Amino acid sequence: MAWRRPPGAGVGARGALALLALTLCARGARGRALEWYSAVVSTEYVDPQTNRTVWSVSESGRFGDSSPKEGAQGLVGVPRAADRDPEGCAPDTSFLVPAPGGRGTAPWVALVARGGCTFKDKVLLAAQRNASAVVLYNEERHGNLTASMSHAGTGNIVVIMVSYPKGREILDLVQKGIPVKMTIGVGTRHVQEFIGGQSVVFVAIAFITMMIISLAWLIFYYIQRFLYTGSQFGSQSHRKETKKVIGQLPLHTVKHGEKGIDVDAENCAVCIENFKVKDVIRILPCKESLRMSRSCPLQNRPLEVFWLQI
Structure with missing residues (x-):
């Protein structure tokens, strides 16, 4: 069944x-949403061996959280003691800015390494040296990744971060005395949603x-x-x-002229039809008679159903 x-x-x-x-x-x-902008970094310098201009453009930077999202450009300057203090955290840090043809160095972009002090301290120190923008390159263990930077209170100076390989590439050129011009542009807006603790x-x-x-x-x-x-x-x-x-139950076959059973008067207790000669009937304990057939011709239902209902 x-x-x-x-x-x-x-x-x-x-x-x-x-x-x-x-x-x-x-x-x-729903958690809080983190919004940040990528930065398009363009570099330009003259290769001293071939005397050809080398260009490089990539959307490999990331604007700081408190940085104005606008462009900036200038010659790249690095701390003079970049081998000993590439982070540019010392109060007496000065910057080396190679300039083509011995011209003035303004405007210029400070290139410093991450670490040693807070982002805010680095930016404020470079701003005191009249840098028009500050570029931080990430630590070596992070590879080609960049990270968010919190540096509230640094004013309107443009601040971005680039990867370690990109930063070291530019640093090596400047340390060799090769003037490198950098142009910073606004890249793509990114929105990153994440779930907070309460959520x-x-x-x-x-x-x-x-x-x-x-x-x-x-x-x-x-x-x-x-x-x-x-x-x-x-x-x-x-x-x-x-x-x-x-x-x-006992069975009985109806016969014509049988004593005790009037074929014309007797009928089935269930289907209420008159018995016919040669019908096989069951005799109930109450002396009523039922047809031998398991279905009632009038109701077309099994006789067991009527017995269950009784």
């Missing part, structure tokens, strides 16, 4: 999914609640299924016993 799912099955699952959707779409589940707690609580509701629904569902299946097996057992009792 095929088992049929009781009405209402699946409602709990749909409710749990709806709760999860509401949880993920809730305002509290994680909110989502965790909502998820646990959803799991509790789902577990409660599953328990109720399987209890209902067990009871439903048990009732079906009980009905089958009862029907078998009924068939057995019916099979034990």
Whole structure:
């Protein structure tokens, strides 16, 4: 016998999914968004061996959090003691700015390494030396990556970060006395969303609640299924016993002119049709008679059904 799912099955699952959707779409589940801008870095210098101009343009920089998002340009300057203090943190740090043809060095861009002091200290020191922009290159262990920089209170000076390989490439040229002109442009706007601590707690609580509701629904569902299946097996057992009792009833064949049975007057207690000669009937304990056939010709239903109802 095929088992049929009781009405209402699946409602709990749909409710749990709806709760999860509401949880993920809730305002509290959204974290803060981090917005930052990439920087287009262009360098230009004359190769002393070939006397040819070498150009390089790439969107490899990243603007600082407090930096104005605007362009800047100038000759690159590095700390004079770049081998000992490439970070440019010492108060007496001075910058070497090679200039073509011995011309003045303004405007110029300070190139310093990350570390040694805060971003803010580096930027303020370079600004005191009249730098028009500050370029920090990342640490070697970070490879080609850049990072966000917090340097509030540095004014309107442009601040960007480039990768370690890019910074070292420019630093080596300047240390050789080769003038390098750098142009900084505004690149692509990026928005990075992440979940805060409070949002994680909110989502965790909502998820646990959803799991509790789902577990409660599953328990109720399987209890209902067990009871439903048990009732079906009980009905089958009862029907078998009924068939057995019916099979034990005495049989009798109707004959014409038989004493005690008037064919024209007697009828079946179930289908209420007159008996016919040669009909095989069952004699009930109450002395009523039923046809031997297992179905009533009037109702077209099994006689066991009527017996169960009685």
